[in-house]
Amino acid sequence: MLRTSGTSSSPRARASTVRATTDRSHDALLVPGPGPAPPTGLRLESVISTGTTPALVASTKRADVVGPLLAHADAQRPLVWSRRGDGLVGIGEVLRLEFSGPERMRDAAAAWREVASAATVTDGVQVSGSGLVAFGTFAFSAESEARSVLIVPRTIVGRHGSTTFVTRIRRADEPDDDARLTASRRFGDEFRISLSAGEETADGYIDHVGQAIDRIASGALSKVVLARELSGHVPAGADLRRVITDLALGYPDCWTFAVDGLIGSSPETLVRVEAGTVGARVLAGTASRGVNAEADQKAALALVTSTKDQDEHQFAVRSAVESLRPHTRHLATSEVPFALKLPNLWHLATDLEGAIDGGASSIDLIDAMHPTAAVAGSPREEAVALIAELEPFDRGRYSGPVGWVDASGDGEWAIALRCAQVDEDGDVTAYAGCGIVVDSDPAAELAETRMKFRPIVDAFG
Numbered sequence: 352m353l354r355t356s357g358t359s360s361s362p363r364a365r366a367s368t369v370r371a372t373t374d375r376s377h378d379a380l381l382v383p384g385p386g387p388a389p390p391t392g393l394r395l396e397s398v399i400s401t402g403t404t405p406a407l408v409a410s411t412k413r414a415d416v417v418g419p420l421l422a423h424a425d426a427q428r429p430l431v432w433s434r435r436g437d438g439l440v441g442i443g444e445v446l447r448l449e450f451s452g453p454e455r456m457r458d459a460a461a462a463w464r465e466v467a468s469a470a471t472v473t474d475g476v477q478v479s480g481s482g483l484v485a486f487g488t489f490a491f492s493a494e495s496e497a498r499s500v501l502i503v504p505r506t507i508v509g510r511h512g513s514t515t516f517v518t519r520i521r522r523a524d525e526p527d528d529d530a531r532l533t534a535s536r537r538f539g540d541e542f543r544i545s546l547s548a549g550e551e552t553a554d555g556y557i558d559h560v561g562q563a564i565d566r567i568a569s570g571a572l573s574k575v576v577l578a579r580e581l582s583g584h585v586p587a588g589a590d591l592r593r594v595i596t597d598l599a600l601g602y603p604d605c606w607t608f609a610v611d612g613l614i615g616s617s618p619e620t621l622v623r624v625e626a627g628t629v630g631a632r633v634l635a636g637t638a639s640r641g642v643n644a645e646a647d648q649k650a651a652l653a654l655v656t657s658t659k660d661q662d663e664h665q666f667a668v669r670s671a672v673e674s675l676r677p678h679t680r681h682l683a684t685s686e687v688p689f690a691l692k693l694p695n696l697w698h699l700a701t702d703l704e705g706a707i708d709g710g711a712s713s714i715d716l717i718d719a720m721h722p723t724a725a726v727a728g729s730p731r732e733e734a735v736a737l738i739a740e741l742e743p744f745d746r747g748r749y750s751g752p753v754g755w756v757d758a759s760g761d762g763e764w765a766i767a768l769r770c771a772q773v774d775e776d777g778d779v780t781a782y783a784g785c786g787i788v789v790d791s792d793p794a795a796e797l798a799e800t801r802m803k804f805r806p807i808v809d810a811f812g
């Protein structure tokens with residue numbers, strides 16, 4: 352693909368950016384990422400004052416990528432999207448777009464369209480993830496302190512089946528001086544940390560689940576997803592690729608991701624958009640794995656025949672279908688929910704497939720779908736309000752969309768589950784939640800959060 356257009360001034364990005372200086376609750380920033388200072392010194396202040404969308408130049412070529420993709424990632428600032436050995440690893444930052452507030456995804460979709468239309472893309476590979484790509488992570492709540500970001504790396508190393516490739520991205524005002532292939536880097540020392548109760552203790556969680564059940568019984572809502580968090584601290588200079596590798600090897604069928612410190616392995620595809628088609632996998636309803644083959648089969652059977660789990664699941668399917676329908680011509684779901692086997696648990700799952708109508712990008716679709724009833728509840732507004740009332744912490748990017756988008760708007764986004772946020776100072780916060788319906792049992796929901804924490808607790812521990 353060769354896409355050429357001149358550097359254009361972006362009215363939408365300018366309006367958003369100026370708002371950032373005045374109203375932090377509803378804003379979008381254009382922040383050049385770290386990397387060698389460009390000759391023209393494109394800084395945050397200059398972007399704010401000129402309101403221009405930076406013109407990026409991206410070029411993808413086939414390359415022999417030796418060894419696992421993850422070895423190419425930055426040890427402290429990893430950018431990773433991977434499943435079954437395929438995926439993308441980003442290195443460095445050429446551009447960072449930041450958003451917050453209720454319009455964070457809408458602003459991101461508009462700003463990304465501007466960046467893409469001002470970019471020159473030469474793509475000699477033409478597979479999913481080649482060409483200009485931004486990695487993204489979005490806060491769950493409109494009120495969150497956590498920034499939502501789109502990050503364009505300087506280099507992307509990718510694998511798609513037997514095709515391996517490298518994409519180089521620079522600003523048009525920077526010299527085109529880098530034809531080298533990225534070298535993989537040796538892993539740093541092993542480290543192990545333990546995670547302990549955060550703001551929400553086990554007793555607090557049981558109490559809050561009980562209150563949620565009472566509220567549901569009163570008829571105020573049908574379902575709410577309540578979470579709790581664990582916290583810890585990684586040593587300075589910890590090589591986060593160790594955690595990501597553990598997740599990728601332990602949960603090969605999940606999306607393993609690392610974006611701006613948010614690290615995890617999610618089984619739930621929020622949307623996958625490719626060439627006019629959209630796919631999604633809705634998960635809700637959970638059971639533990641059995642201790643032997645027979646018990647395991649029984650656990651799966653009990654899950655697919657449980658009225659409580661089927662109810663919990665149907666809320667999530669309905670919310671996904673309702674959100675996608677206005678953007679699709681055909682939308683089909685798998686006939687009945689199936690039991691999805693993960694190493695730590697069983698989930699009830701439904702797959703959705705559709706043809707996009709009206710040219711929605713993958714960011715438009717995550718905006719339409721978020722938050723699904725798998726992470727908020729039903730009805731959506733009441734559930735979001737109850738989460739804000741009962742959860743004593745900010746979810747940050749947990750249970751928000753995480754993934755990537757390319758210049759045409761195609762992309763893959765998961766719901767950020769089974770994950771932890773690693774802050775610049777090494778603080779780690781891990782999250783897990785459960786869908787609560789009228790016949791939920793608080794102690795069983797607490798036990799379910801323990802199962803859901805396992806991937807992250809094991810990967811850090």
Ligand SMILES: C=C(O[C@H]1C=CC=C(C(=O)O)[C@@H]1O)C(=O)O
Nearest residue numbers: 634635636637725783784785786
């Ligand atoms: C909210 C989480 O999981 C959701 C996704 C799958 C199954 C779920 C459940 O059975 O409660 C949750 O809706 C989480 O892992 O933190």
